[in-house]
Amino acid sequence: MTENPDFTIKVLHVASELAPLKKTGGLGDIAAALPKALRALGADARAVLPAWSGVLDEASERGYLRKKSLGRLSVALNYRPYSARVWKVVCEGVPVYILEQPELFGADNIYPDGIGADAALPFIFLSLAALELPETVGWKPQFMHAHDWQAAALPAALRWHKYYAPRSNSDYDTIFTIHNIAHQGIFEHSGLEGWGFSSEAFNAANSGSMEFYGHLSLMKGALTSCEAITTVSPRYSLEIQTPDYGFGLDGVIRDCNRKLGGILNGIDRDIWNPANDMLIAKNYDADNLSGKEACRSALLKRLCWQDDGRPLLAFIGRLAEQKGVDILLEALRTLTEDARLIVLGSGSAYYNNRLEHMERDMPDALYNFNGFSEELAHMVYAGSDIFLMPSLFEPCGLSQLIACAYGTVPVARATGGLADTVLDVEESRDGNGFLFCDYSADALLGAVKRARRAWGERDAWQEIMRSAMKKDFSWEASARRYIELYNDILTS
Ligand code: ADP
Numbered sequence: 001m002t003e004n005p006d007f008t009i010k011v012l013h014v015a016s017e018l019a020p021l022k023k024t025g026g027l028g029d030i031a032a033a034l035p036k037a038l039r040a041l042g043a044d045a046r047a048v049l050p051a052w053s054g055v056l057d058e059a060s061e062r063g064y065l066r067k068k069s070l071g072r073l074s075v076a077l078n079y080r081p082y083s084a085r086v087w088k089v090v091c092e093g094v095p096v097y098i099l100e101q102p103e104l105f106g107a108d109n110i111y112p113d114g115i116g117a118d119a120a121l122p123f124i125f126l127s128l129a130a131l132e133l134p135e136t137v138g139w140k141p142q143f144m145h146a147h148d149w150q151a152a153a154l155p156a157a158l159r160w161h162k163y164y165a166p167r168s169n170s171d172y173d174t175i176f177t178i179h180n181i182a183h184q185g186i187f188e189h190s191g192l193e194g195w196g197f198s199s200e201a202f203n204a205a206n207s208g209s210m211e212f213y214g215h216l217s218l219m220k221g222a223l224t225s226c227e228a229i230t231t232v233s234p235r236y237s238l239e240i241q242t243p244d245y246g247f248g249l250d251g252v253i254r255d256c257n258r259k260l261g262g263i264l265n266g267i268d269r270d271i272w273n274p275a276n277d278m279l280i281a282k283n284y285d286a287d288n289l290s291g292k293e294a295c296r297s298a299l300l301k302r303l304c305w306q307d308d309g310r311p312l313l314a315f316i317g318r319l320a321e322q323k324g325v326d327i328l329l330e331a332l333r334t335l336t337e338d339a340r341l342i343v344l345g346s347g348s349a350y351y352n353n354r355l356e357h358m359e360r361d362m363p364d365a366l367y368n369f370n371g372f373s374e375e376l377a378h379m380v381y382a383g384s385d386i387f388l389m390p391s392l393f394e395p396c397g398l399s400q401l402i403a404c405a406y407g408t409v410p411v412a413r414a415t416g417g418l419a420d421t422v423l424d425v426e427e428s429r430d431g432n433g434f435l436f437c438d439y440s441a442d443a444l445l446g447a448v449k450r451a452r453r454a455w456g457e458r459d460a461w462q463e464i465m466r467s468a469m470k471k472d473f474s475w476e477a478s479a480r481r482y483i484e485l486y487n488d489i490l491t492s
Helices: 026-040 055-061 117-137 153-160 164-168 189-195 218-225 234-239 250-255 290-302 325-335 349-361 374-383 399-405 416-421 441-455 458-470 476-491
Strands: 010-014 044-050 071-077 080-091 094-100 143-147 173-178 215-217 228-231 260-262 312-319 340-347 366-370 386-389 409-413 434-436
Touching: 010 026, 010 117, 026 044, 026 094, 026 143, 026 476, 044 117, 055 080, 055 094, 071 117, 080 117, 094 117, 117 143, 117 153, 117 189, 143 153, 153 164, 153 173, 153 218, 173 218, 173 476, 189 215, 215 218, 218 250, 228 234, 228 476, 234 260, 234 416, 290 312, 290 374, 312 325, 312 349, 312 374, 312 399, 325 340, 325 349, 325 441, 340 349, 340 374, 349 366, 374 399, 386 399, 386 441, 399 409, 399 416, 399 458, 409 416, 409 441, 409 458, 434 441, 441 458
Parallel strands: 010 044, 010 143, 044 094, 143 173, 173 228, 228 260, 312 340, 312 386, 340 366, 386 409, 409 434
Antiparallel strands: 071 080, 080 094
């Protein structure tokens, strides 16, 4: 790709995932879709991604990979150099630099369980390597846009790193996006010195330091060091300022709220669009819903279920407390009295065991797929009737947006991005789903009951489906907000 000289905004997105090369959740979708949407608006947005195992193979199979690497970069960590080969791929028009460093990025499980300092090393490397990248690749952004704790050491390094702070502090403005404040990158602080950070970075007397109850919080360091903070929905930017949602950082967020704003995520309509999705049985759109019926039949067939007149409910997401799995499990028996449920989830073995157990009990009402399957996800979004999102908290949530695009009507708890994107059909003529407030199985069952009843009235239901499908959850409006933010920083 040749560089467009008209680009005024140059931004490097730094994230640990980027779909389709690596994805464990919404972060992977966003790290790919946001730069793409920014480029469509004329910004020169690029991304950097670790070569986790399989990433280079995937890039090569998709024909994204250039034959020759761009060279190597090196970062000093723990008093030795860690070097990475830098590859360039063009992923849906977005230049993505991939860092090949097998020693740090070789794990299958990319996120650590423990808090030992060494567990942070791959992410410290990613953050510091992003600062080395411009020299290696010959392209220099004005903005470093770091996503979540995995890239949080980048803004912090521009403030406290003995080498990078004096060298590049004035070179880059940094934006930090919180995708989920529940995961903050908390580690033992013993690593800091070896990573090159000054002792000021952990000076508890300084309320802006990375010190967090005796440990190191990478996210706190980014929040207090960056130029601007965004969350992935407006509602979430308010929620995290409260103790219930701030996971201990609510005070820090309140202190930083002058530079905080919420910008809603979108979905990539080139990927999530029933009108041209190659992974579903038949294409359809809001004006012709007949294809959805075919998708429903195909899904039933795949699950070896006959259509018995019950609606198909679906849950696609991480099996984690955040996603409301506890109340879903509690509600399950009542829920499946007059509906069937498909669960596509990965994560906690505890939840999966409980689901497997219940599936054995009622194989005709519950289908549990444990694992991550993009292909099955497309089939389930297209073939189901109602989508469940009973989250305890939800920074934005992409699944309900995707479900809407496929005319699969969401039943969601009114929290975070769910409250920003789902409008209850009883509250508004162009409602696109069913909301409940209390975090309880009863409240979930109440909302499902309302949805179940509405589903029984075919014409009215089709209107709700259309209303869901017509909501504009594309990236364009959100990408414009990011451009405004970059421009505001440039002119401030
Ligand atoms: P998260 O909190 O995990 O980021 P989001 O709703 O923002 O939740 O994004 C979840 C993304 O991951 C969606 O694209 C969803 O379709 C996908 N996803 C989640 N679990 C699975 C799974 N088991 N198989 C396939 N896709 C999944």
